[in-house]
Amino acid sequence: MIVEGKQKIWADYQKDIPDDHYYYVRSCIRQSFFPASEVTFLDITRNKLGKDFYENPYHTTCGGIAYHSDSIPQETAMTIIARQFALMHESGYENYVCSCITSFGCYTETLETWHEFPELEDRIRQYLWDSCKKEFAKPKYLAHSSDIIYKFRHEIAKQAKYKLVNVKTGKPLKVVEHIGCHYSKMFPSKGFGGAEYPHVLVGMVEAWGGEVVDYPERRHCCGFGFRQYLIQANRGYSVSNTHKKFESMEPYEPDLIITNCPGCPYFLDRWQYVIAEQTGKTYSKNGYGIPALTYEEVAGLVLGYNPWDLGLQIHQVAIEPLLEKMGVEYDPKAKYKGINNKDLGTPENPINIKLI
Amino acid sequence: MIDFGFSISKSSHIQMDNVDLKLFNKLEALNPDISTCMACGLCTATCSAGNFTDASFRKIILMLQRGKDKEALEKVKKCMMCGKCILVCSRGINTRNILLSITRIYNEEDK
Numbered sequence: 001m002i003v004e005g006k007q008k009i010w011a012d013y014q015k016d017i018p019d020d021h022y023y024y025v026r027s028c029i030r031q032s033f034f035p036a037s038e039v040t041f042l043d044i045t046r047n048k049l050g051k052d053f054y055e056n057p058y059h060t061t062c063g064g065i066a067y068h069s070d071s072i073p074q075e076t077a078m079t080i081i082a083r084q085f086a087l088m089h090e091s092g093y094e095n096y097v098c099s100c101i102t103s104f105g106c107y108t109e110t111l112e113t114w115h116e117f118p119e120l121e122d123r124i125r126q127y128l129w130d131s132c133k134k135e136f137a138k139p140k141y142l143a144h145s146s147d148i149i150y151k152f153r154h155e156i157a158k159q160a161k162y163k164l165v166n167v168k169t170g171k172p173l174k175v176v177e178h179i180g181c182h183y184s185k186m187f188p189s190k191g192f193g194g195a196e197y198p199h200v201l202v203g204m205v206e207a208w209g210g211e212v213v214d215y216p217e218r219r220h221c222c223g224f225g226f227r228q229y230l231i232q233a234n235r236g237y238s239v240s241n242t243h244k245k246f247e248s249m250e251p252y253e254p255d256l257i258i259t260n261c262p263g264c265p266y267f268l269d270r271w272q273y274v275i276a277e278q279t280g281k282t283y284s285k286n287g288y289g290i291p292a293l294t295y296e297e298v299a300g301l302v303l304g305y306n307p308w309d310l311g312l313q314i315h316q317v318a319i320e321p322l323l324e325k326m327g328v329e330y331d332p333k334a335k336y337k338g339i340n341n342k343d344l345g346t347p348e349n350p351i352n353i354k355l356i
Numbered sequence: 357m358i359d360f361g362f363s364i365s366k367s368s369h370i371q372m373d374n375v376d377l378k379l380f381n382k383l384e385a386l387n388p389d390i391s392t393c394m395a396c397g398l399c400t401a402t403c404s405a406g407n408f409t410d411a412s413f414r415k416i417i418l419m420l421q422r423g424k425d426k427e428a429l430e431k432v433k434k435c436m437m438c439g440k441c442i443l444v445c446s447r448g449i450n451t452r453n454i455l456l457s458i459t460r461i462y463n464e465e466d467k
Contacts, residue, residue, distance in 0.1 A: 216369075216371065217369070232362065233361075233362065235360070235361075236363050236364065236365055237365070239364050240367065243367065247367060248371075275364065277357060278357055278360070
């Protein structure tokens with residue numbers, strides 16, 4: 001192997017990430033799927049890492065869900081995105097950081113399309129002016145929020161209270177990393193490591209003490225696929241994709257799945273319940289399934305946040321076996337308690353996948 | 357079991373670590389020209405049986421390489437041994453002889 005050649009190829013898939021002053025936009029679906037992830041991200045970056053993150057309360061969805069489900073044309077999605085860029089410009093920021101992989105894909109696709117077809121950019125400027133009386137400036141830098149955690153992964157490791165290590169055996173936890181398709185499969189140069197060797201989650205897992213599992217269907221889609229799930233008759237495609245992944249990873253006995261996309265943790269988590277109820281099978285020896293977490297939730301666990309403040313009780317797959325393995329202190333009675341000890345109610349126990 | 361209104365399709369995933377290629381290797385040792393096949397499909401295009409059935413020399417070889425022996429042998433049964441595929445093969449592979457070898461090697465294993 002020629003090392004210099006390898007390094008040159010690898011260098012093409014590196015990103016320079018600015019050190020500070022970011023404009024942050026939330027995801028429309030993550031806030032309902034994993035409500036604490038974005039709050040945790042902002043708390044870690046602002047209070048633990050001391051970075052400047054600004055949120056504009058007027059920002060909206062990027063339109064990605066409607067665009068990918070063919071409900072709106074690309075020009076409409078681009079005009080929504082142009083409005084987001086206008087808000088960033090008005091707020092005095094240039095480094096645009098989005099929480100959602102679908103959004104990241106849409107922003108990247110829009111900027112690349114405008115680069116190739118400048119006349120389309122002019123048309124969108126006109127649409128934005130006609131509809132909102134706003135003018136936009138393109139971001140100087142575009143990143144996904146997992147890129148930021150990746151950049152500061154070693155700083156997080158220095159402040160870590162727990163590691164991705166089994167406290168009983170002392171061995172690293174076996175972690176499946178699942179990258180959202182729209183992170184680097186569409187535009188490989190925009191993600192760390194490109195489409196084939198994306199390093200954004202691998203870097204986090206290794207920095208925090210875990211061991212990455214390499215399994216045959218590692219780069220397979222989680223199964224969300226927008227129309228595959230959004231239309232009920234097509235949901236068999238969605239769950240079959242997820243089933244294929246779980247069958248492939250099962251022999252490696254993973255302790256945890258870490259993801260950086262809104263859809264992936266949702267479907268890798270919830271479909272485990274559907275698969276268990278349809279086939280009677282769970283993918284862990286203890287019958288609980290494999291916890292699928294967002295990278296913010298994993299970062300929060302490592303930094304010693306209360307698991308219930310991280311919203312881990314919202315997951316279908318029980319989190320307690322993972323907490324026991326990592327040695328995380330938690331109060332089992334507080335699992336279904338909300339703010340001010342408000343009782344959130346206890347979910348019904350499924351038939352084939354253990355919850356409590 | 358709960359009916360969700362949709363179901364899981366059977367996966368087409370093939371775990372090659374679990375595929376036993378002993379018989380295919382034997383076949384290849386007896387017919388080294390099999391490895392020169394580039395799956396161009398000329399044999400399938402001209403196949404007399406292929407016009408009426410799912411017989412396909414190209415698919416048979418691919419299935420055997422992937423451990424789908426039963427499905428491949430079902431396709432072999434459709435061959436009429438006319439030999440048109442030998443005439444058109446761009447690599448000069450003795451396709452009929454290979455099909456006969458498949459029948460012999462894989463059926464011997466069954467006995």
